[in-house]
Amino acid sequence: MAEHKSVVEDPPAPLSMAGPYGGKVSGKPPKRNTYAIACTILASMTSILIGYDGGVMSGVGDYIQKDLHMSDVELEIINGMVNSMSLLGASMAGRTSDYVGRRYTIVIAGAIFSAGAFLMAFATNFAFLLFGRIVAGIGTGYAFMIAPVYTAEVAPASARGFLTSFPEVFINSGVLLAYISNYGFSKLPSHLGWRFMLGLGAIPSVVLAVGVLAMPESPRWLVMQGRLGEARKVLYRTSDSNQEAKERLADIKEAAGIPPERNDDVVQVVKKRSSGSGVWRELLHPTPAVRHILISAVGIQFFQQASGIDTIVLYSPRIFDKAGLKSKDKKLLATVAVGFSKTVCILISTFYLDRIGRRPILLASVGGMVLSLVALASVLEVVNQHPDGQMTWALVMCIAIVLCFVGSEIFPLRLRAQGAAIGVVVNRFTSDINSMTFITLYKAITMSSAFYLFASVAAASWVFFYLLLPETRGRTLEDMEVLFGSYHRWRSVAKKLENKRSEAPNANVPCSNNNISTAGPPEKGQETA
Known part of the structure; x- marks a missing residue:
């Protein structure tokens, strides 16, 4: 991580403006990367x-x-x-x-x-x-x-x-x-x-x-090979903010079975995790x-x-x-x-x-x-x-x-x-x-x-x-977990999600509701649709 100490952190966005990775979801749209x-x-x-x-x-x-x-x-x-x-x-x-x-x-x-x-x-x-x-x-x-x-x-x-x-x-x-x-x-x-x-x-x-x-190279593939340092560099260049890069990396590490505290540039990854058998x-x-x-x-x-x-x-x-x-x-x-x-x-x-x-x-x-x-x-x-x-x-x-x-x-x-x-x-x-x-x-x-x-x-x-087919624009991973799996009832589920989000004290925290769905999550790494 030494090579990233000089990177300046982006200031956190106000809660009403914050997206799932610190980017803004309303107001002026972010500049294209x-x-x-x-x-x-x-x-x-x-x-x-x-x-x-x-x-x-x-x-x-x-x-x-x-x-x-x-x-x-x-x-x-x-x-x-x-x-x-x-x-x-x-x-x-x-x-x-x-x-x-x-x-x-x-x-x-x-x-x-x-x-x-x-x-x-x-x-x-x-x-x-x-x-x-x-x-x-x-x-x-x-x-x-x-x-x-x-x-x-x-x-x-x-x-x-x-x-x-x-x-x-x-x-x-x-x-x-x-x-x-x-x-x-x-x-x-x-x-x-x-x-x-x-x-x-x-x-x-x-x-x-x-x-x-x-x-x-794709940051996901690099992580699957245990090349965290290279993946980190790619994510910092292809993300809209440093916070987004960190959270994308964390999600990919979780999907690869790498402990979140591991920040080495190179780590050992169980090969079968990168072979695709788990996905199949x-x-x-x-x-x-x-x-x-x-x-x-x-x-x-x-x-x-x-x-x-x-x-x-x-x-x-x-x-x-x-x-x-x-x-x-x-x-x-x-x-x-x-x-x-x-x-x-x-x-x-x-x-x-x-x-x-x-x-x-x-x-x-x-x-x-x-x-x-x-x-x-x-x-x-x-x-x-x-x-x-x-x-x-x-x-x-x-x-x-x-x-x-x-x-x-x-x-x-x-x-x-x-x-x-x-x-x-x-x-x-x-x-x-x-x-x-x-x-x-x-x-x-x-x-x-x-x-x-x-x-x-x-x-x-x-x-x-x-x-x-539900609307996926701007939805977080947690939203996907409950929208998909409800089939034709996805409209009522989406409404419940919006109500939960408006009632939550922190608008940037994804909501979960066991009464909405018990579906397991899709594969990590697809942070928003």
């Missing part, structure tokens, strides 16, 4: 790989079908294979990040995806291209899991909602980059253009390899609170994909073709507008996440998706009833509705470590089913009927979120 934001941006760049891989396939589909003589079913397999293999990558990423650290797992993700991108770019037949997709899929699984985990473990409590949305921002940025790449390289000869579209995905991994050298045990035999969290998180992951967002990303040129847009250049240009709308809207939701709250934004976005899907299905049904008519208005409406739909879609909740892997499995598996069956589905029941089906799923998701 620029160092934590920089680390988050670097880590979140991994998510560009996910977005680029999904977006690029929407443009290369027609070209590779013609050049490699592939059928629609083979194209569906190519599109869906990356999701199947990302399950393998996600399951490997949890263990890898525990062994080598979060930072170098990001490098591994980039290296694997880069190899897959090069293989796809030089593919000469369906089998070769499929192998490249398998490798790239493993890389996206790594990226899908590790970026939000690192971000959540580095971000200070006051900006965690803001910073943990960065991976989603970069996923959408990757989609936009892919759409722009598709349009730009479409000017090349068709047998070369799609190869450049796919190969360009290797470039972000090179940037990551350089940028990761400037990133600190808690997930397989959850307390009521953990079970509610899992249901909510898995529900978000399932409904996000089951509502059809990946079909829009992958097959938007086919949707525009059904609406009457036949020019390949114009279809690819329209997809650029889709990517731009998606990216802008996720940026807006990110900046307002902590101000408005996760629940209102989620409910509003899902409501917008339901209306957009119904409108899109209706327009496509009108076009389907008039196959020989030139319906410019329908084409314009179709493009506008797609822009509204992708602008409504957000993804505000992430889990960490092994809990994240469960969510990724559900997300990728559902996306895989949609990607590998959409062409077959719309040929069997018409495209308009397919989107009516997606609309009904989105409507069911709105009901699910309204009933089961």
Whole structure:
């Protein structure tokens, strides 16, 4: 601790203004921690790989079908294979990040995806291209899991909602980059253009390899390795105050089984505590609170994909073709507008996440998706009833509705470590089913009927979120223990919590109420949502 004696303590905030770590929760918002934001941006760049891989396939589909003589079913397999293999990558990423650290797992993700991108770019037949997709899929699984985990473990409590949305921002940025790449390289000869579209995905991994050298390791991982001195330094740089850094360190030490009085720079930690086995045990035999969290998180992951967002990303040129847009250049240009709308809207939701709250934004976005899907299905049904008519208005409406739909879609909740892997499995598996069956589905029941089906799923998701998902903005760990586990009764529980807090003589002391819940606590370290 000698190296920290010169650090000046922050003066305590008044009780009415104090947050769970000494930060203010009302009045003027705290200044953003620029160092934590920089680390988050670097880590979140991994998510560009996910977005680029999904977006690029929407443009290369027609070209590779013609050049490699592939059928629609083979194209569906190519599109869906990356999701199947990302399950393998996600399951490997949890263990890898525990062994080598979060930072170098990001490098591994980039290296694997880069190899897959090069293989796809030089593919000469369906089998070769499929192998490249398998490798790239493993890389996206790594990226899908590790970026939000690192971000959540580095971000200070006051900006965690803001910073943990960065991976989603970069996923959408990757989609936009892919759409722009598709349009730009479409000017090349068709047998070369799609190869450049796919190969360009290797470039972000090179940037990551350089940028990761400037990133600190996750403080949680450092503590799990017994490297308290290094973890302490990272926490002082990524927290909003020295008090917050101390309390974050105390929580992580408790989760690692390290006595709170141990302040050595290096301590011995029982290896099984850092292997993740305890986390899996808690997930397989959850307390009521953990079970509610899992249901909510898995529900978000399932409904996000089951509502059809990946079909829009992958097959938007086919949707525009059904609406009457036949020019390949114009279809690819329209997809650029889709990517731009998606990216802008996720940026807006990110900046307002902590101000408005996760629940209102989620409910509003899902409501917008339901209306957009119904409108899109209706327009496509009108076009389907008039196959020989030139319906410019329908084409314009179709493009506008797609822009509204992708602008409504957000993804505000992430889990960490092994809990994240469960969510990724559900997300990728559902996306895989949609990607590998959409062409077959719309040929069997018409495209308009397919989107009516997606609309009904989105409507069911709105009901699910309204009933089961509490608002977590500004909540402490102790609040989470009682909010989650009450299921649809969380509103009355939240009201009791507020009443208890207002009656407590010290407003900064979290309240507990045995009459509210007997649920055990979620994993320590997630101090506030």
